[in-house]
Amino acid sequence: MPELPEVETVRRGLVPWISGQRIQKVELLLPRLIKYPSSAAFKPALVNKTLLDISRKGKYLIFELDSHRELIIHLGMSGRLILGERKASLPPHTHFILRLEGPKDLLFIDPRTFGRIALVEKNDYSPVPGLNQLGLDPTHPDEYQWQKVQKIIQGNRPVKSFLLDQSALAGIGNIYADESLFRTGIHPLRKVAELSLQEKKRLFKTIKEVLEEAIQSGGTTILTFMDSRNNYGHYQNLLQVYGRDHQPCYQCKTLIEKIKIGGRSSHFCPRCQKF
Ligand SMILES: [Zn+2]
Numbered sequence: 001m002p003e004l005p006e007v008e009t010v011r012r013g014l015v016p017w018i019s020g021q022r023i024q025k026v027e028l029l030l031p032r033l034i035k036y037p038s039s040a041a042f043k044p045a046l047v048n049k050t051l052l053d054i055s056r057k058g059k060y061l062i063f064e065l066d067s068h069r070e071l072i073i074h075l076g077m078s079g080r081l082i083l084g085e086r087k088a089s090l091p092p093h094t095h096f097i098l099r100l101e102g103p104k105d106l107l108f109i110d111p112r113t114f115g116r117i118a119l120v121e122k123n124d125y126s127p128v129p130g131l132n133q134l135g136l137d138p139t140h141p142d143e144y145q146w147q148k149v150q151k152i153i154q155g156n157r158p159v160k161s162f163l164l165d166q167s168a169l170a171g172i173g174n175i176y177a178d179e180s181l182f183r184t185g186i187h188p189l190r191k192v193a194e195l196s197l198q199e200k201k202r203l204f205k206t207i208k209e210v211l212e213e214a215i216q217s218g219g220t221t222i223l224t225f226m227d228s229r230n231n232y233g234h235y236q237n238l239l240q241v242y243g244r245d246h247q248p249c250y251q252c253k254t255l256i257e258k259i260k261i262g263g264r265s266s267h268f269c270p271r272c273q274k275f
Pocket residue numbers: 249250251252253254269270271272273
């Protein structure tokens with residue numbers, strides 16, 4: 001699933017291409033991807049509007065328009081946004097197309113169809129509950145401050161489950177949760193309430209570092225991720241634990257283990273990450 005660094009990579013790739021482009025036509029091949037408003041109201045509200053910029057909150061892309069609305073896209077499990085040549089045939093699983101006035105169109109491709117699209121009034125995210133209740137984004141310096149994180153980094157659940165909770169911290173999925181915990185030397189099953197202040201502070205700092213390094217690497221490609229210009233990410237080459245079960249830890253040679261926590265697989269080194 002694309003996590004914060006992959007979504008940010010997509011955003012950075014798209015902005016220079018779509019900024020200032022007028023939407024000439026909207027094609028909706030899988031209407032159920034539109035969560036708000038109805039697909040009948042969706043199209044006319046986009047046609048002839050101009051795309052100005054794209055921002056991001058957690059894993060949500062927010063397209064700013066020259067109207068009072070914003071287009072929200074969540075890539076789900078396998079969604080991709082690419083720029084397609086007008087004349088080229090559509091790639092398989094293309095479900096949504098913005099025909100732009102330039103030579104390229106914006107295509108949303110999503111084999112597993114867990115992607116979500118909405119068109120909301122500017123800054124009113126109530127029709128998109130996940131976005132409306134989104135927690136602090138570790139890459140937004142105004143939001144991600146120790147004073148704020150300190151208040152939410154508590155509770156009796158495993159630290160891995162805390163990291164995946166989008167209403168606490170936004171944008172972290174399995175890959176970057178596992179990598180952040182390895183780098184801080186914290187076992188994923190440790191209860192948040194039992195972490196020392198020093199461990200919490202180290203985790204706070206490490207999360208930001210890991211996400212920023214992954215953005216610099218163009219994200220992680222596991223199976224399918226590619227950015228808007230069909231480039232693979234490179235962070236998979238830097239992963240220390242994620243997807244490395246039964247392989248030796250780079251630090252201590254102990255075999256990396258994989259367990260389930262809250263239904264999600266967790267990779268960790270039993271020696272470097274003390275319980
Ligand atoms: Zn180790």
